[in-house]
Amino acid sequence: MxxxxxxxxxxxxxxxxxxxxxxxxxxxxxxxxxxxxxxxxxPTLESTDLYRKKSGQEITEQLFCFTTKGEEEVSMRPExxxxxxxxxxxxxxxxxxxxxxxxxxxxxxxxxxxxxxxxxxxxxxxxxxxxxxxxxxxxxxxxxxxxxxxxxxxxxxxxxxxxxxxxxxxxxxxxxxxxxxxxxxxxxxxxxxxxxxxxxxxxxxxxxxxxxxxxxxxxxxxxxxxxxxxxxxxxxxxxxxxxxxxxxxxxxxxxxxxxxxxxxxxxxxxxxxxxxxxxxxxxxxxxxxxxxxxxxxxxxxxxxxxxxxxxxxxxxxxxxxxWMRNAAALDVYVIIADETQRSNALGIVQRLRQAGLRTDYSFTAQKVGKQFQAADNAKARFSVVVGAEYPTLTLQNMRTRFKSEVAVDALEQKLGEALAEPETGTLLA
Missing domain, CATH: 3.30.930.10 (Bira Bifunctional Protein; Domain 2)
Known part of the structure; x- marks a missing residue:
């Protein structure tokens, strides 16, 4: 091969x-x-004559130039x-x-x-x-x-x-x-x-x-x-x-x-x-x-x-x-601790994404520990655990590991307040 x-x-x-x-x-x-x-x-493709007129015939030595099927002389733009x-x-x-x-x-x-x-x-x-x-x-x-x-x-x-x-x-x-x-x-x-x-x-x-x-x-x-x-x-x-x-x-x-x-x-x-x-x-x-x-x-x-x-x-x-760390980091990782709650968890994922939060979750059933590891790998600032206690959720600061319980209807508000805090803030600390 x-x-x-x-x-x-x-x-x-x-x-x-x-x-x-x-x-x-x-x-x-x-x-x-x-x-x-x-x-x-x-366009990235122009008539070769455009460059010839500006710089002379010798410019073609520096061009990716070719003739199209329609017999047009064209070049990929050098500038x-x-x-x-x-x-x-x-x-x-x-x-x-x-x-x-x-x-x-x-x-x-x-x-x-x-x-x-x-x-x-x-x-x-x-x-x-x-x-x-x-x-x-x-x-x-x-x-x-x-x-x-x-x-x-x-x-x-x-x-x-x-x-x-x-x-x-x-x-x-x-x-x-x-x-x-x-x-x-x-x-x-x-x-x-x-x-x-x-x-x-x-x-x-x-x-x-x-x-x-x-x-x-x-x-x-x-x-x-x-x-x-x-x-x-x-x-x-x-x-x-x-x-x-x-x-x-x-x-x-x-x-x-x-x-x-x-x-x-x-x-x-x-x-x-x-x-x-x-x-x-x-x-x-x-x-x-x-x-x-x-x-x-x-x-x-x-x-x-x-x-x-x-x-x-x-x-x-x-x-x-x-900048790259911030750009790559998730706001929230949703952890599905009870597979019977997956439908509710998917609803939460959709709500958070529609609220503009960078959110991810596991596509398949996984142990909670592995999901937390995925959250760490994704540099998520917070995790939301959806378990048997639903509609009560566990919101965790992934930097400090401190947790609090939050009702599902108050999740977006609580997350908004937490994400507005500096990385070293006291909310959920």
């Missing part, structure tokens, strides 16, 4: 893995709600920004500006698998459309910071490295680079930190620029540069500038960025970028052939690198573990 495994770069999500993923999603959505963003979704731009171009008149939208969903890239990078991953996409003010850029940076702080990550755990593509446009203009050479130049700068100096210098020399000139330019830009003044003032007012470091070496390799660009990095563990984004004022116009001009900025954060960072940060891991 063949043994089947997951496709390379894809993942199984066992219950505990799903819980970790759901924790990340819940925190992302929590931050989005606090910032007044609304959720949208697009969501082109889909958002397509949707915005078609429907932006129906929405007041700015459009503050976010999305959580899977993306696919046919790339070499390594730490922090898989071929299937979940991505958090946050965008503001229809607003050209630097206040929108600052809002996004603040949003990215809060999207990390919500995981119990602190200033010593991560940093936002901030730059602006307009600085590099001014630099490249001094060397009269055409559009093709400028794109090649930005690709070199984007990879400069990871590439050997000799390789970087060779590529720059081919464009008529020296590595020494680039380094001199980078050293000349600091947080007092006037380009960053609006963001510095905005984020300082929020107490968030401490998370930001001006770093002109951040350019974001994608050609569509037009202004502010930033990436979030961990400080201690040398992981890949956790998040990245910036301003892309021309993309909607490009994908609509100029029929819609809509300024925009956004960022994306992936679950893979973030999951790695949570794993190696004790406070973040502890916060996730606590």
């Amino acid at each position: 063949p043994t089947f495994q997951t496709v390379k770069g894809f993942r199984d999500f066992l219950p505990e893995d799903c819980a970790r993923r759901n924790y990340i999603f819940a925190r992302w959505r929590e931050v989005a709600a606090r910032h007044g963003f609304v959720e949208y979704e697009g 969501v920004t082109p889909t958002l731009a397509r949707m915005a171009a078609a429907k932006q008149r129906d929405y007041p500006k700015p459009m503050k939208w976010f999305q959580v969903g899977p993306c696919y890239r046919y790339e070499r698998q390594q730490r922090g990078r898989l071929r299937e991953f979940y991505q958090y996409n946050v965008d503001i459309l229809g607003e050209s003010s630097p206040a929108a850029d600052a809002e996004l940076v603040a949003f990215a910071i809060e999207s990390l702080r919500v995981f119990a990550l602190e200033p010593g755990d991560f940093v936002i490295r901030l730059s602006d593509r307009r600085l590099w446009a001014d630099f490249a203009a001094k060397f009269s680079l055409d559009e093709e050479k400028n794109a090649a130049f930005l690709q070199v700068i984007d990879k400069m930190e990871r590439a050997p100096e000799a390789v970087t210098d060779q590529k720059l020399q081919a464009l008529g620029i020296s590595l020494a000139q680039v380094k001199e330019f980078i050293a000349s830009v600091d947080e007092n540069h006037p380009t960053f003044a609006p963001l510095r003032e905005n984020l300082s007012a929020r107490g968030l500038w401490q998370y930001v470091k001006i770093d002109p070496g951040i350019v974001r390799g994608l050609a569509y960025y037009t202004g502010t660009v930033f990436e979030a990095f961990d400080v201690k563990h040398g992981l890949r970028a956790i998040a990245g984004g910036g301003r892309y004022d021309n993309l909607v116009g490009l994908l609509s052939d100029g029929s819609v001009n809509l300024p925009a900025c956004g960022f994306a954060m992936g679950d893979v690198v973030l999951g790695e960072l949570i794993k190696v940060t004790p406070a973040a891991q502890a916060a996730m573990d606590q």
Whole structure:
């Protein structure tokens, strides 16, 4: 018999893995709600031409692309920004500006698998459309910071490295680079930190620029540069500038960025970028052939690198573990001590579930001790014993083991009071 495994770069999500993923999603959505963003979704399959138009023919090397039975060239989405731009171009008149939208969903890239990078991953996409003010850029940076702080990550755990593509446009203009050479130049700068100096210098020399000139330019830009003044003032007012470091070496390799660009990095563990984004004022116009001009900025954060960072940060891991324990725990386990009372016990189970309580019970007749063990395994906060004494029930705090008797008609009220108590509360103690 063949043994089947997951496709390379894809993942199984066992219950505990799903819980970790759901924790990340819940925190992302929590931050989005606090910032007044609304959720949208697009298809996971798009026309390959959508990505070609945005990034050129070479992008197909990174795509899961194929031809359908209807002879359509399609690709599994490697990112969501082109889909958002397509949707915005078609429907932006129906929405007041700015459009503050976010999305959580899977993306696919046919790339070499390594730490922090898989071929299937979940991505958090946050965008503001229809607003050209630097206040929108600052809002996004603040949003990215809060999207990390919500995981119990602190200033010593991560940093936002901030730059602006307009600085590099001014630099490249001094060397009269055409559009093709400028794109090649930005690709070199984007990879400069990871590439050997000799390789970087060779590529720059081919464009008529020296590595020494680039380094001199980078050293000349600091947080007092006037380009960053609006963001510095905005984020300082929020107490968030401490998370930001001006770093002109951040350019974001994608050609569509037009202004502010930033990436979030961990400080201690040398992981890949956790998040990245910036301003892309021309993309909607490009994908609509100029029929819609809509300024925009956004960022994306992936679950893979973030999951790695949570794993190696004790406070973040502890916060996730606590959430998972609470999410997995039952409110009540109904123990059937007398099988002649099973029908009454099932009625209680149904009532408690309809009251919104996480409730479980044994499907088959079992010894009371085994049912209590099941309640402990399910981390139930309370048990309700249904026995020969029905309609009198025994309500037990599974943490303290203290019990009280309660009439069946008063069960929901008594449980509601008990569950409202802190874990260390005195009710049923």
